[in-house]
Amino acid sequence: MSVEAKTFKYVSYLWDDAKAAALEGDEVALLIYRSNLLGADLRLTNYGGGNTSCKVMANDPLTNEQKEILYVKGSGGDLGTLKKEGLAALYVDRLRSLKAIYRGIEQEDEMVELFNHCIYDLNSKAPSIDTPLHAFLPFKHIDHLHPDAAIAVAAAKDGKKITAELFGGSIGWVPWQRPGFDLGLQLKQCLDENPGIRGIMLGSHGLFTWGDTAYESYLNTLEVIEKCAEYIEAHIGKNGPVFGGEKVTALSKEERLKKAAALAPVLRGFCSSYVKMVGHFTDDEKVLEFINSNDLDRLAPMGTSCPDHFLRTKISPLVLNLAPDAALDDVTAIREKIAPLFEDYRKMYADYYNACKHPDSPAMRDPNPVIIIYPGVGLFAFSKDKQTARVAAEFYTNAINVMRGAEAISAYTSLPRQEAFNIEYWLLEEAKLQRMPKPRPLSGRIALITGSGGGIGKAIAKKFAAEGACVIINDINAERVEVTRNEFQKQFGKDTAAAVMLDVTSSDSVKAAMDAAVLAFGGVDIIVNNAGISISKSITDHSIEEWDRLYDILVKGQFIVSKQGVAVMRKQEMGGDIINIVSKNAVVSGPNNAGYGSAKAAQAHLSRLLAAELGADKIRVNSVNPDAVIADSNIWAGGWAEGRAKAYGITVEELPAYYAKRTLMNEMILPEDIANACFVFVSGLLNKSTGNVLNVDGGVAAAFLR
Template structure:
């Protein structure tokens, strides 16, 4: 460890002199390098939060003369993964000249459009609302971050006095002001009135630090945050126990996960009353310390202070009134207990909106909670997709850290409700939401596909992931499943996929797989019973063991997985889909097929029976009948291909052409054809259809159902 790295205990020193030397002379490249280092340490800033900048001299393309240009993180994006394409480049003199047309804080939003008239690089990212915060400061390199340790001081009741005493006047203080043009001017005045300061603390918000070079700015940032964190650590527990001491002990890890998995689908159902939500669960030690404390009841309703936090976590969390070891088996009783809590929360949110709204405020958004705290167990987060839910949970942990620190050194204060509303329903925030891409058809939905390590199941999972679903890859073959998950993670991101080992003939395996799936995403909406085997033998050659194996995997497996997942869907009470991958062989009688064909027929009728039974639950049950899907299909292993070739008096090599020729359309059937058929059922276009069978066989007249 280098000398510089040893200076820091609470932050990570990541600067690589050799790497920086390669970038010497390119200030923008060094800005990106510094930003990536800052974003890599979540103690410095949260995902998507904060922004950085540098000012350089460049040639004006219109005059050929030297001019000062500011490169600053643009709208959206994340410091940890920032690239040049994520930066906005603007003329500094033009930005500063906007003061001539600024009409005051009541009109500051109109300045945002004027930023576009100051753009230097027309290919750069759109400027963010924080652009003037950097423009009006005279420094070459600037970091604006939201470190928990600094916000703890910024959100403390005595934050200004603590900042002055801790830093001996070398860190300025600017009271809370919504980000924008006015805050930029306030920062400018603070520097002018306090010459020589090394940074500015923003009340309830975050930190500004700077330097003449990228390295000086980086070091200044680390040193200031290190000092804040050390000060908080020195005071933790001195005045009083952390969060007022322990009120209850958490359940054991195993019991926490059991309770979370049992409750998550119920919570997801309540939170999905407007839009289907994806869940995230954590029992992080910092969460447990907070939710099991005496101060939870006082602190939780206050909400968060930093805008970055409450924009993602909502104004305040919902705290459950269930005992940690509550019996969750009787779902009706649990829902009866929770219903009033959710109604009260929605009413609170409605009153918050009605009390704080302006004449031009956007319509009230979803009034359901994002963060749900279960004392003794952990924290749930629900949002439109997994990444948003996970990030919301991470931000609430940041808020917990802030409350912990502020309470240790003073008293935690949150933003006044009106100020919070002005951020949450800011017209500029609304415009950003409106610019977001339209949700994909399966956004907010969770799909479990059995036997999806390869073949048809993998293609179905891939199609669903492409259409926005969170997918659960499940298979009994570990290596096959591992390779598929790696491929999916690379293609769709870690938040879109998880995997579970699943033996469809084993109730314990099914229950464990569902628990893992629920803990990953909060529940299940779509189940595709695809796992299967095939055995093609004459009745004389067919063994009883083979018969039992076919019926166990195909029929019993479909029954057991459906039974378990229907229980989850009923907990959610938001409907769902079961799709059974059956076969042309369920209706067509062919030679050497007594076991497989009859098992497929049983699958088909079980599908009809469940469709008739589950209609009141809005759970649709439909089937897809493939035929001769040879490419990458597992069922063609183990002698099936040889058996079918023998039955038809041809060679294995002749099978694909044979099957294609016998269809009305003369088509080879591929795994993606089956995936497309499954998507048709769950896409939203057939929400009033159940008990149907969709043939995907190129046209086999014998398999026509009507």
């Protein structure tokens, strides 16, 4: 069938003939192109899920003979972003020769180390556990995906029968088995017993499809998944309403977000009893259809079927027993209501671990839930970082799609508890976890730095993001917010920063920014009060309006942001940090500085007052006193530079050198210097320090604290 004549309703056909033609003759490049297209459609596979391969002939550098080489997605890669360096390249004949020394399924894990003896390209990615699944099949191009529609068939009670009837015997069936060497042998056996089939369905797991070319494999994959999806959609509603119909009516969008913002910090606190977690919230229509249904209580405890789903989402979700319209203002009452649910979940998880563990199983991991369901409101996911939490929510959404489809055509079946445990606590998975890089100092922490659209604020946000934190970019200037957001996305990826407009003098604006932070990441751990302006005038030239503006932004702004930040931190019960960017002018007296200097002094004392008040909450309050940070700073706008130059009897152009010369170290101060000072306070090395002031001014003797 020609490309033009083929239309798809349930999958995305993305193949571009011109782009593919430019890659003609390079099968590996076509494999990468095909993989990226498949990975771009979350209905086909999630982030990090699935694997693809091709087999090509290449020269053996040792024998100078032509050898068949398998290029397959390596361990830990992602199809949507796959590049050549993410592929493992192995000799096909060596991989297949491992069958002669295979000792059986009880010892199949030992085969993984032997994959290294089959590597062709020594610079390629480490081979994954799925390598033999591609090696034993003879096809040039192979796709192994976890499409919602195909898994719905694979996870249905009558999945094998449905597969045979739907595809007329052209798709084989291999019952559930953990991925590994033995599953590769079973795929080959299935093909040998069913010559001419176009693919194989893996019970509860996923789909294998193939072709002689990259395009044929791509088209075959889409056609098989489309047929599964068509079959499911034709059965939706035939056996009654989806998921048994609606039990709970969803709140309006506005109310859902309001409830989620109020509750997320409380949930994050419970989920962070072992390690600090970052959150993600979704109220996607597919999610709401499931969590508001009559079948939620039956299906949710069953857990997921596909191993990729399960590893991200845990054994089962936690369902909250809160009414959608429950009042959430009384944090103590809500915490008392939720606490028993978490205790029960942790006990369930410990019982599951103890019932299923093997003598050599790794120690029990964090027993807190990853997925939390609030009927009528939405779904929360909590994990070690934003990307992992977001992906967990996406995987659970896929699992919902699977349950929806399986229930429509038959009945949904999940992995038995023991099989699930064997995947979750697989020694190979544990080894992969142990190889992961050590968390960065601010991993799992969320920071809101006011005025982070530029200057000192942006430098602090960049430093924190580089050290692992999630940050909320904000500014009163919309253009600066947008430019900085794009900059962060390019430098750190889409999961590191959220962006909002923020006017620190408006309580409503600050509340909206805090809610945005909570909805984006689950809470707030670090507040940096950095937003500010500078006005340098003599007392007689200084207007009352200018005085009020200084105090509104510097003092009142610090108060409002701190007040609302503390409210979120107290909900979390995880402590936190407030850092106030003050100034050497809070200490040093000078001409033409009555408004700015006295406002900075007020900021400094407010810092000391809050440190005294918040110590019992484990919320540390510290200050950084910069001086003369000129680069990319808003404070030099509006006449400040001219005012200071006039006060010192010099020109504006002479200011940088003047400021450097008056320091003991003869150094100019940069935004990055202030960022480093802020990091010192939140890095974990000063967790028992509060009420401190750190001067970053190159050494101004008059500003020494005494």
